[in-house]
Amino acid sequence: MHKTTCPLDCYDACSVIFEDGKLKGDPNHPLTQGFLCPSLNNFLKQKRISNPRYNGENISMDKALELLSRKLKNSPKRNTLLFKGSGNMGKMQDVSNLFFEKIGAIFTRGSLCDGAGDAGIVEGRGANLALPISQIAKSDVVVVWGRNISTTNAHMMRAIKDKTLIVIDPIKTKLAKKADVHVQLKPRTDFFLAILWARFAHLEEMEDLDFIDSHTEYYEDFVDFFRGYGIKYLIDEVDVTVKTIMSSLTLMKDAKVTFLVGVGVQKYLHGNGVLRSIDSLAAMMGQFGKEGCGVSYLSDSGYRFANPFAHKGKTVSKPTLNFSDYDTVFIQGGNPCEQMPDSNRVKVGLEKSDFVVYFGLYENESSKIANLVLPAKTFLEKEDVRLSYGSEFAGKMPKLMDSDVGISEYALTEFLLDSFGYEALKSEKEYCEEILTSNAKEIDGYFHSCNYEEIPYSNGFFTEDEKFIFMDDIDDEKCDEEEGYFLITCKPRNSINSQFERDHYLYISSANGFEDGDRVKVTSKYGTVQFIVKVSDDLRSDCVKICSGAQGLNYLTPSLKSNEGDSAVFQEVKLKLEKG
Ligand SMILES: Nc1nc2c(c(=O)[nH]1)N[C@H]1C(S)=C(S)[C@@H](COP(=O)(O)OP(=O)(O)OC[C@H]3O[C@@H](n4cnc5c(=O)[nH]c(N)nc54)[C@H](O)[C@@H]3O)O[C@H]1N2
Numbered sequence: 337m338h339k340t341t342c343p344l345d346c347y348d349a350c351s352v353i354f355e356d357g358k359l360k361g362d363p364n365h366p367l368t369q370g371f372l373c374p375s376l377n378n379f380l381k382q383k384r385i386s387n388p389r390y391n392g393e394n395i396s397m398d399k400a401l402e403l404l405s406r407k408l409k410n411s412p413k414r415n416t417l418l419f420k421g422s423g424n425m426g427k428m429q430d431v432s433n434l435f436f437e438k439i440g441a442i443f444t445r446g447s448l449c450d451g452a453g454d455a456g457i458v459e460g461r462g463a464n465l466a467l468p469i470s471q472i473a474k475s476d477v478v479v480v481w482g483r484n485i486s487t488t489n490a491h492m493m494r495a496i497k498d499k500t501l502i503v504i505d506p507i508k509t510k511l512a513k514k515a516d517v518h519v520q521l522k523p524r525t526d527f528f529l530a531i532l533w534a535r536f537a538h539l540e541e542m543e544d545l546d547f548i549d550s551h552t553e554y555y556e557d558f559v560d561f562f563r564g565y566g567i568k569y570l571i572d573e574v575d576v577t578v579k580t581i582m583s584s585l586t587l588m589k590d591a592k593v594t595f596l597v598g599v600g601v602q603k604y605l606h607g608n609g610v611l612r613s614i615d616s617l618a619a620m621m622g623q624f625g626k627e628g629c630g631v632s633y634l635s636d637s638g639y640r641f642a643n644p645f646a647h648k649g650k651t652v653s654k655p656t657l658n659f660s661d662y663d664t665v666f667i668q669g670g671n672p673c674e675q676m677p678d679s680n681r682v683k684v685g686l687e688k689s690d691f692v693v694y695f696g697l698y699e700n701e702s703s704k705i706a707n708l709v710l711p712a713k714t715f716l717e718k719e720d721v722r723l724s725y726g727s728e729f730a731g732k733m734p735k736l737m738d739s740d741v742g743i744s745e746y747a748l749t750e751f752l753l754d755s756f757g758y759e760a761l762k763s764e765k766e767y768c769e770e771i772l773t774s775n776a777k778e779i780d781g782y783f784h785s786c787n788y789e790e791i792p793y794s795n796g797f798f799t800e801d802e803k804f805i806f807m808d809d810i811d812d813e814k815c816d817e818e819e820g821y822f823l824i825t826c827k828p829r830n831s832i833n834s835q836f837e838r839d840h841y842l843y844i845s846s847a848n849g850f851e852d853g854d855r856v857k858v859t860s861k862y863g864t865v866q867f868i869v870k871v872s873d874d875l876r877s878d879c880v881k882i883c884s885g886a887q888g889l890n891y892l893t894p895s896l897k898s899n900e901g902d903s904a905v906f907q908e909v910k911l912k913l914e915k916g
């Protein structure tokens with residue numbers, strides 16, 4: 337029996353047992369509790385790329401590496417882009433930075449994922465820490481805000497099982513059906529909801545004046561700011577009843593509240609402002625730095641950990657970058673042809689670049705268009721370590737098996753450094769050890785990030801004055817005022833983005849006159865795509881849902897970035913539907 341950690345991009349970072357050629361959930365891990373999800377359960381059955389390929393022809397790994405080195409040396413403008421996805425969350429994914437920095441390659445900054453919300457949190461708190469599971473367990477009320485816990489964070493279900501539950505989501509999710517209150521708001525109105533609750537909390541004297549006084553700055557400005565919004569205007573925007581708004585706020589009165597916030601609230605231009613408003617609401621009620629309280633988003637898992645792979649290379653903003661600016665594009669662990677916004681622009685850009693390399697495990701839309709395809713090793717075949725953005729846990733990912741297929745990120749980097757005459761790397765084990773021991777401790781056989789030795793923010797915030805900084809402004813300009821349906825693009829149950837068993841349907845309420853199996857032509861200002869309909873009355877009638885990884889989906893989404901955080905804004909778009 338061997339232990340490892342799930343490499344997939346997921347809140348849970350499960351502890352995994354590898355035994356008799358099978359992957360199982362670790363029964364002793366406090367969060368994993370013996371079960372894995374469909375994606376990892378099917379991991380070993382996935383068909384992977386077994387051969388390197390150049391312009392459609394299989395070639396040997398030696399030939400592929402030689403070719404790569406030659407192309408990089410002779411690239412006309414010596415102008416290379418390193419584009420990384422999040423197919424494997426192991427820290428060793430970043431080892432390739434060390435080579436690409438040496439050759440002056442361009443890196444990306446920002447994210448296709450959580451960057452907007454992260455920026456908003458950092459503005460107010462100075463650093464983005466999650467809540468440890470033990471603190472969530474001590475809360476009275478859990479507010480699940482734009483996070484689909486039962487699908488994307490399934491191991492959290494047990495921690496919130498007996499709590500008073502408020503779910504804020506335009507979709508009646510599985511969890512919303514069990515909630516004490518479901519606030520089924522109009523998409524993109526979470527900022528208004530936070531401001532509305534702040535207004536009512538102020539009227540109901542729910543502020544924690546001691547906390548405000550000792551741990552925060554600019555509260556008066558926040559009061560002026562939220563009083564600038566009329567209550568009727570806010571209620572109309574949010575589009576839920578006053579009763580729902582008030583009954584949920586009443587549940588928070590004098591209670592220990594944890595807010596579990598997901599990426600759903602921030603796939604918009606003002607995504608940073610949304611997280612800042614949720615934080616400001618929690619801070620005015622004193623819900624930070626105390627037992628059973630706090631706001632937990634996708635955290636900066638590497639905070640205060642050593643990063644031997646930090647680089648000083650030039651960067652371009654990830655969601656809006658132009659692939660045609662580069663003569664070589666090196667894609668590692670990602671599928672930008674499907675997962676980046678505005679697929680049309682992405683594909684045209686990649687077609688114009690001279691040489692595209694895809695380094696990954698599976699065939700997908702990006703491997704199809706690449707000149708050179710390099711198969712990777714799986715997490716079982718290489719040495720690594722991972723941290724978690726969803727909780728306090730970290731985990732080792734030791735090499736547990738050999739394979740003739742693929743090459744690891746470490747071995748590839750070592751080869752490239754050597755062929756360019758650069759200094760060799762330290763050993764993989766040394767890097768992993770350096771990262772883990774820099775800020776994690778082993779307790780009862782599991783690694784915990786030292787960031788969580790105390791309750792987050794109990795010794796102050798990470799801003800200059802160690803105080804929380806309230807918001808007093810927002811740039812809430814909408815980009816798209818057109819009529820049409822809101823797009824809700826969230827995570828599928830049986831796949832991780834475009835890996836594994838993808839969900840290609842368009843979901844819509846029966847109130848809109850569609851039936852299961854209908855073909856529908858969907859148009860946005862960026863493109864047109866056909867989908868097959870599945871009717872779901874869990875949706876509001878002003879929304880359609882299409883999951884991440886659905887083929888063609890990102891032909892509809894904008895290559896814009898959030899006001900702060902260089903984050904993609906997949907839902908800043910309206911859709912028109914036509915049968916047939
Ligand atoms: N099974 C599975 N698990 C995954 C992943 C996967 O692909 N599949 N992906 C992983 C990754 S990369 C990430 S980033 C995380 C993300 O996981 P989550 O944070 O859960 O993100 P999403 O599933 O995108 O959306 C969460 C919820 O936001 C809601 N939502 C959409 N728009 C709005 C809005 O305007 N306001 C509010 N209040 N809610 C809104 C959606 O209806 C959805 O229920 O999950 C990880 N876990």
Ligand SMILES: Nc1nc2c(c(=O)[nH]1)N[C@H]1C(S)=C(S)[C@@H](COP(=O)(O)OP(=O)(O)OC[C@H]3O[C@@H](n4cnc5c(=O)[nH]c(N)nc54)[C@H](O)[C@@H]3O)O[C@H]1N2
Nearest residue numbers: 421422423424449669670671675696697698712833834884
């Ligand atoms: N419309 C829409 N678009 C979205 C989203 C959405 O909700 N809606 N979500 C966004 C979010 S939150 C995210 S995080 C991104 C994710 O976007 P991507 O990072 O592109 O994620 P995946 O689609 O999972 O593709 C990951 C690829 O990594 C490769 N891989 C897996 N393991 C390894 C490994 O060990 N080494 C190497 N070299 N390769 C490996 C696999 O071949 C896989 O195809 O998508 C974003 N795009």
Ligand code: SF4
Nearest residue numbers: 342346349350373376
């Ligand atoms: S729930 Fe998340 S961490 Fe756990 S096995 Fe599935 S993908 Fe991996």
Ligand SMILES: [Mo]
Nearest residue numbers: 345448449450
């Ligand atoms: Mo993500």
